[in-house]
Amino acid sequence: MKRLITFGIALPALILLIIWSCSTDNSEDLPTTSTFKTTPYIIPEAEYFPKNLNIPADNPMTLEGVELGRYLFYDGRLSGNTSKDQLMSCATCHIQEHGFEVGIDNPKYIGGKTFGLPTEAFPEGEPTPNFMLPIVNEVYNSNGYLWNGFVNESNEYKGNAEVNVPAEEQFNFKNIESLVWMAITAPHEMNSTVEKSVAAIEAIPMYKTKFKEAFGTEEVTYDRISKAIAQFVRSIVSQNSKFHKYLRQEAELTVQEKLGHDLFFSEDADCFHCHGGSVLMTTNEYFNNAKDVTFDPGDRDRHAVSGDPMDVGAYRAPSLINIELTAPYMHDGRFKTLDEVIDFYSEGLVYSDYVHPLMKNVRQKGVQLDATEKAALKAFLLTLTDHELIKSPQYTCPEELKSWNGQ
Ligand code: HEC
Ligand code: HEC
Known part of the structure; x- marks a missing residue:
């Protein structure tokens, strides 16, 4: 009887403790603590555009997050490499002037086919299985990403230890956050690892302030990297063709x-x-x-x-x-x-x-x-070309990253 009572008290206490520790973990990443303030990023409303936006509840868009995301999107060191011929960023393939595709006339990607970083088996880089998709107006799409919709909100995917995919939300192939993981690790893209990528970004001093502004502390984690890049991707809206x-x-x-x-x-x-x-x-x-x-x-x-x-x-x-x-x-x-x-x-x-x-x-x-x-x-x-989008400074490569972006 005594044991039962002890257990009866201990269990609710344990549950409370778990709830408390989970909620402090989460709130650490939410831009609302008293000393730390962020500015909400508002997707501009335009006539006839959908009001429904695909923004996950745990990754609200902020000016600071989008700006950090822009830097990471253009930083070839995200691939975990620092030697100039091994750099690959999102912008290596998603090029603003081409509506965030590679374009057929890219001297590096002749014919418009993209290739990942060179490996022993693929000295020229492994080719991507499919051709490119542009990444504009993704914030209005809740019907799945990629050509076949493999990345989808209704995915039941719970991680896969065999191929090193953890079960956390941002790896679960539900939204753009998980596409960042795919880009970093896919053999036909950056062919790297999350650990290498985080270490490379951590080693760059200018990111300390940027992470602090976006997330409250200087800490660089994959979770934060994927969230910031996803915020930037969602900010790319085309409404002015x-x-x-x-x-x-x-x-x-x-x-x-x-x-x-x-x-x-x-x-x-x-x-x-x-x-x-x-x-x-x-x-x-x-x-x-x-x-x-x-x-x-x-x-x-x-x-x-x-x-x-x-x-x-x-x-x-x-x-x-x-x-x-x-x-x-x-x-x-x-x-x-x-x-x-x-x-x-x-x-x-x-x-x-x-x-x-x-x-x-x-x-x-x-x-x-x-x-x-x-x-x-x-x-x-x-008439569907948005000449403002492809020149907009809001989406261009930050000056200080021009030599690092891997284009
Ligand atoms: C039954 C649905 C359907 C209809 C009708 C249709 N399309 Fe498509 N369209 C698609 C699909 C699906 C794809 C992608 C197919 C693929 O990649 O294999 C596509 C691809 C395209 C592409 C290439 C897009 C890219 O980024 O590569 C263009 C351009 C296009 N369609 C224009 C048109 C035009 C113009 C018409 C009318 C003459 C039309 N489509 C009618 C479904 C349709
Ligand atoms: C090696 C070239 C390459 C690199 C580097 C790359 N991508 Fe892509 N991306 C592609 C290709 C190819 C597709 C289409 C893949 C498919 O559906 O099979 C794609 C698809 C996407 C899509 C889905 C678009 C849609 O409408 O469904 C998003 C979002 C995206 N990429 C974001 C990123 C981000 C963010 C990065 C950087 C972390 C990145 N990509 C790096 C080639 C690349």
Whole structure:
């Protein structure tokens, strides 16, 4: 009886202790303690843009966090290396001038394919399995990241000791925080380890103040690195293409652009079902868009994530914002120009049982556009370039990192 009573008191006390220690651990990272103040970062509201933002509760955006994230995004030492020819940053592949893709004319990544850091097995660097995705307007997307949505809020993934993935939230493939881990460790990206990365950043004196401003103390941890970079990525919003300005009545479309616009948003060219629906120029849904899947059914398609047989050869319909800057096109980069893409949708579709029902004209090989319509559709796609975003100093490489960014 005596033991039972002792236990009866000890257990609630233990639970309280655990709750107390967990909550102090968490609050250490939240920007609200009395001596430590941060300024909230507000995503600018623009007409027609979604009000729903994908910002995890444990990583609220702050000016200080976004600024630290910008530095880390551009710092090639994040790869854990300090020798200049071994540097790789997020910006090595996600380049602002290309809408945060590599672009087809990159002298280092010829044809637009990206490669990780050189290894013994891959002296030129291991190629990424897929081509690039731009990282703009991610804050509006709650429907999964990567071409197949593998990183998704509804993931049940609880870590994997075998490949050294801890169970904590920021490693759980739920959100952008975990993509930072993937970029640091993937053999086809930085091919490094979290420990090397943290040690390299810790050794750079200027980060002490930046971590303190963003998180309250100078301590450098992976958790903080991933949170700050994710904040910066979420701050990259594109709302100022000519198309967006046209919607807000701040700009006019030419006759040709307007024709292309009307084709895009009608059954005639039929692009809007998958790429329309909102000013994001994507539904962020997954479709098999009638490319020849025997060409590359892939083990990285949507089927690999959902297990749904109808998802064979399906990928996320990417946003068409800045599409002019992000060639080559499709997850496998099979089209080099927008003309090739338009020809494909017009007369190049390949029927298979997996093609999504929204590809309504697949039996006729496409929507069959004439030369005038094709030119108009292309003219409209070119209005989706956000010239302000690609020059905005808010997103550029900090001056003091120019020689370290690994571009
Ligand atoms: C070696 C080139 C390379 C580097 C370095 C790199 N990425 Fe990427 N990134 C890619 C490729 C390729 C994809 C598309 C991968 C896929 O879906 O298969 C991608 C996808 C993404 C996505 C998903 C976009 C979406 O809409 O789903 C995000 C976010 C991202 N990267 C952020 C980062 C961050 C942050 C870093 C730095 C910590 C980084 N990347 C470093 C090549 C790179
Ligand atoms: C049934 C849905 C669907 C329809 C309809 C559709 N698309 Fe797509 N689109 C996709 C998907 C899915 C992808 C990505 C496929 C892949 O990577 O394999 C894509 C990719 C693209 C890309 C390349 C994007 C990139 O970043 O690589 C462009 C450009 C494009 N579509 C334009 C159009 C145009 C123009 C139309 C109308 C003529 C159209 N799409 C109609 C689903 C669709």
